[in-house]
Amino acid sequence: MVTILEVARKAKVSITTVSRVLNNSSHKVNKRTREQVLKTVKELDYRPNALAKSLLKKCSMTIGVIIPDISNPYYAEIVRGIQDAADRAGYSVLIQNSDLKAERIIQSVYELREKHADGVIFAGGVFHENNLISAMKNLSSRAVVIGRFEGDLPAVRIDNEYAAFIAVQHLVELGHSKIAFVNGATDSSTMADRLQGFMNALVHFNCPLRKEFVVMGALTLSGGYAQVKSLLKKKQRPSAIIMANDQMAFGAVKAIKEAKLLIPEDVAVVGFDNVPLCSYFEPSITSIEIPRYNLGQAAMELLIELIAGNAPKEKIRWFRVDIIKRQSTVPGFGIREKISLLENDIVSGREILKTVTIPKPVH
Amino acid sequence: MVTILEVARKAKVSITTVSRVLNNSSHKVNKRTREQVLKTVKELDYRPNALAKSLLKKCSMTIGVIIPDISNPYYAEIVRGIQDAADRAGYSVLIQNSDLKAERIIQSVYELREKHADGVIFAGGVFHENNLISAMKNLSSRAVVIGRFEGDLPAVRIDNEYAAFIAVQHLVELGHSKIAFVNGATDSSTMADRLQGFMNALVHFNCPLRKEFVVMGALTLSGGYAQVKSLLKKKQRPSAIIMANDQMAFGAVKAIKEAKLLIPEDVAVVGFDNVPLCSYFEPSITSIEIPRYNLGQAAMELLIELIAGNAPKEKIRWFRVDIIKRQSTVPGFGIREKISLLENDIVSGREILKTVTIPKPVH
DNA sequence: TTGAAAGCGCTAACAA
């Protein structure tokens, strides 16, 4: 590897001068000297050693991201938002998969500290606040959470209670009252919040709350399939089912079709995430849009502020969610004339909300 | 940040001794001294500064991965394979998205060099060999490619020519001869190879090769939809279509259904990747299984060897591909009795191959 | 068995 010393020697100047040229230092450098240095740098294809620089400046221009699993498209898109914002600011991103194991999260924090990450972003839950905060030590002042966190870290999040609320609201408006909810594991705060919002909405709209209509399953195709399969076997079957994500909703559709029931006439289905496939599935799937990329991006921007030593403007940065209505809930959706009208009908959840009173204030 | 000096002072030993204890140096350390050091390390929650260590040892235990886009599930799963193998060996992974832009790839290489990455893995194409190799400088001896590369780097790959070949073979066995191929952009070697395999197979099976049956499109739902839409408008329409990935295949299904044609009776569809959704779609999609996670894992393992200074056992490590047959090609697939039988019928492509002669040896 | 000191490649305070 070429070092600054070799450049200096070849250019017949001191290493200080090379450093000054390369860093556009305010310290004056003679124009011809500067050119000479630049020429030599190019000739030797010299690149400064970021490790040495970081050691001295005490900032590595690297941040860490701790997520459950990068191969989960939900997190992959959040990460992409983080990376793009990081790139723009000159940061590199170190990704750690936790597979939702608390000890791996702690382990990752230690690694990040060793590599002197300038900050860290957590997404996807399973935090043991106290352990985590103490494991972070001084890193904890440069940490951002995407989602809910019981501790004292700045966060970027969507209102999951509200998201579940508008899902129910949409179904109630279509005349449903026997609404089931297939959730992920409620040790995730996201899932817990959605459950809360679901129940609040049932109360608000005077729908019966049946215990057997609230079940939990793996957030996968087969998880959704299995849970809905057994839901449909109950003597009282739901007329609508809200699934915790779109993968589960796709699984649900398979189960409902196998039971020879019609969607949405016999059973309506709502998903979460609004992945692109929702509009290509048959039936197309009504889903709650979650701005994943934007969440990641905002988290990174917030983190940059934190690293710069600025206090966050707000403790929690909220993002709005919308419901995208499609065939899986709206009977006759997609019939010729209506397509263009409805495809664009991205109903603003917040605005609808203004017209109703919900039982519990949304933040 | 706590440094080794503080530990040394508190433990009343030299920094050398602390270092020796922490690195399990072969140099003898008195048992009581060792315990004292360990105790102090714990008390102060000291973590060695990896930056300083790297600077000295000239290895950062970090590798770079350059891919088109982490939010593309195809690459996300490769990356997960890389990360898991990296974790096991104590490496961190820096991910760079190129969005298939050559200048961003070069830019990423420079960044990786600055951060003193110990090695680099490329996946997803658009390489300009000479520029890339020279940009890497000495890094080029510790670089692995996933996929094809015209230069001289060790690679981990699947045989895309063969993959396309077995797709055609499967269709021919079902009686098709009017077979179309919707490919991605052929500046990707993967796509170029598949096209080659497709054409070889047509020749081999005496199918007519119609120019208008080979088209290119974006590797997305809408890309597949649009291309198939226009394919079906041609006077001679294909009886089977091979799509470059499953997303495109899902889009194709929508286009075919909208044309009021039956799948597979009027038009059969084959995808690539075999994402989980293939078996949940209606119809379920016949697809070529690609071992993404394994590719990533193998690439990382190979890179570790390279970093250790060992020459790779083989210049190219090949992975096999299989075709998973489902409703989108097999008429009557999924009729009650057959389900369990066929769902498990993961036909080994290689074995089938043994029974036929293909026009060009597969390595 | 322990420690002093050199030095990895760089920046910045200070000197010339």
Place this chain on the structure above:
DNA sequence: TTGTTAGCGCTTTCAA
């Protein structure tokens, strides 16, 4: 305008 030098936190050689 240029250069000398200290030192970031660590490992390792050499000396004790």
